[in-house]
């Protein structure tokens with residue numbers, strides 16, 4: 470029997486078949502004409518524009534993607550109003566040009582401004598100018614444009630109240646847009662969880678160019694954009710954030726414990742206490758580099774409380790009164806951004822200009838402590854030519870109290886996040902192979918000790934070694950679900966399928982696409 474419903478389903482199937490089998494062929498001229506017609510002058514940069522190179526590069530953070538061979542965008546649109554984002558998406562959909570949003574340009578694989586091969590043609594909608602920050606002290610909320618940096622956000626909050634803060638990442642130049650899209654964590658994660666946990670509303674331009682707030686996009690899409698990774702669901706132009714209270718005085722310390730002063734013992738003990746025994750008001754992270762473990766801490770209270778806590782949980786570390794530095798929360802933000810103490814807060818507003826280094830990173834989630842003998846043998850890695858560093862960010866506290874399905878970020882129960890990071894300044898291929906080889910080699914060696922089935926990774930530390938779809942060209946069919954499970958389940962575990970379902974609802978034609986984006990569930 471032919472019901473109205475089956476007719477609708479049949480039509481839907483035909484529509485889906487058309488939209489996937491016959492994508493709009495790329496017409497660059499048509500696209501540019503469309504932009505020129507719908508946008509004000511002065512915000513469209515084509516490859517022929519004299520300022521195209523500087524507009525492209527000013528928010529690139531990784532020199533690996535500034536080579537002559539890197540495929541670059543056909544056009545860059547520097548949006549200064551949400552309506553420009555809408556027009557760009559609509560012109561792109563009409564003329565077969567995909568649009569990649571760029572907020573702060575910190576993507577580890579550069580996917581906001583480059584594609585892997587020249588067949589994947591695209592345009593950038595750059596959101597850096599959409600960076601207004603409005604803090605409402607009474608409701609303890611902030612409205613922030615995606616183009617703002619974390620430094621601008623922290624500064625904007627502190628400018629209105631010394632008792633409010635926000636639990637996002639450490640790097641002050643990181644863009645709010647990409648960061649919240651992938652979860653985002655920093656030094657208040659044990660007290661307050663992920664940055665994305667504090668998003669209460671958002672405004673997104675979808676694949677049809679519509680402006681949707683939380684109510685209009687629905688709870689599934691709102692779930693997906695808070696951690697499902699940028700560049701898959703739409704262009705989020707602004708976020709409403711619930712701020713958190715911070716004490717008037719916080720305490721920080723940094724102590725170095727070299728290999729020959731029992732660093733292996735301390736790392737082993739650290740794995741036992743950093744996650745569970747320490748109070749939520751305290752984070753103790755470690756950076757391992759050379760023959761040294763650097764223990765850094767933020768405590769949301771005064772030195773006295775910190776010392777009492779350390780005496781109880783980790784006396785072996787030997788932290789003393791002299792190690793403590795008391796300061797305001799916003800000063801601690803500066804401190805951990807490597808500017809030291811006594812610097813002007815305005816440094817947080819510096820967005821940087823040109824990329825100054827090459828870098829590569831990988832990540833793991835640890836659910837069991839690494840045995841002491843493994844730490845001992847790992848020191849040899851740090852003597853190798855091309856050695857990088859390890860960053861150990863402990864979880865626990867609020868992080869572990871949130872259900873792994875509450876947001877797309879599934880790694881809530883980990884003991885800690887392990888980041889392998891290397892940066893270098895030498896532009897030769899030999900140097901880059903040496904540094905990348907070190908990171909990949911240590912990552913391989915750690916395999917027996919890290920999360921498995923699947924081996925986890927953090928989407929904000931994007932890593933194309935996990936796999937990419939090979940036929941993502943603008944006329945190709947897009948990423949297959951099966952292939953995408955490879956990296957998708959590393960980043961999102963059992964949340965990957967729901968992300969692909971949401972993708973099928975909000976962007977069935979896979980307009981927002983990059984080499985590791987979420988494909989629509991078939």
Ligand SMILES: Cc1cc2nc3c(=O)[nH]c(=O)nc-3n(C[C@H](O)[C@H](O)[C@H](O)COP(=O)(O)OP(=O)(O)OC[C@H]3O[C@@H](n4cnc5c(N)ncnc54)[C@H](O)[C@@H]3O)c2cc1C
Nearest residue numbers: 572573574575576581638639640644646647654699700705
């Ligand atoms: C120096 C440095 C320090 C870092 N520190 C931390 C840290 O402490 N904690 C942490 O969790 N992470 C950290 N990161 C990782 C960082 O959170 C991610 O790289 C993040 O995705 C960067 O956001 P962005 O806007 O700067 O990047 P972009 O390169 O602009 O974007 C990243 C991805 O999101 C997409 N995207 C960008 N804007 C939007 C938008 N408005 N709507 C939808 N999609 C969008 C892009 O297309 C791209 O796929 C750091 C990175 C660097 C380079």
Ligand SMILES: *[C@@H]1O[C@H](CO)[C@@H](O)[C@H](O)[C@H]1NC(C)=O
Nearest residue numbers: 496497498499500502503564
């Ligand atoms: C591309 O678009 C332009 C302007 O809309 C149009 O004149 C031209 O015919 C199009 N080219 C193709 C190949 O469709």
Ligand SMILES: *[C@@H]1O[C@H](CO)[C@@H](O)[C@H](O)[C@H]1NC(C)=O
Nearest residue numbers: 549550551552553599601614
């Ligand atoms: C965008 O433009 C509209 C209408 O011109 C205006 O009302 C709105 O405030 C602008 N928004 C931003 C973020 O500039």
Ligand SMILES: *[C@@H]1O[C@H](CO)[C@@H](O)[C@H](O)[C@H]1NC(C)=O
Nearest residue numbers: 624625627628629630631814
């Ligand atoms: C807030 O910012 C304004 C403008 O930059 C500045 O003049 C003022 O001193 C700041 N106030 C505080 C409390 O930081």
Ligand SMILES: *[C@@H]1O[C@H](CO)[C@@H](O)[C@H](O)[C@H]1NC(C)=O
Nearest residue numbers: 727728729730731759760761
């Ligand atoms: C530890 O090693 C460094 C050199 O790496 C050396 O200068 C220092 O004296 C050693 N300390 C101890 C206690 O052995």
Ligand SMILES: *[C@@H]1O[C@H](CO)[C@@H](O)[C@H](O)[C@H]1NC(C)=O
Nearest residue numbers: 536537894895896897898899
């Ligand atoms: C590396 O940089 C040097 C100095 O800037 C330059 O002369 C050289 O051509 C560069 N080499 C490569 C491979 O880019």
Ligand SMILES: CC(=O)N[C@H]1CO[C@H](CO)[C@@H](O)[C@@H]1O
Nearest residue numbers: 938939940946947948949952
């Ligand atoms: C290598 C690979 O799996 N490529 C896939 C990318 O996506 C297209 C479309 O779904 C598939 O046909 C390819 O097999």
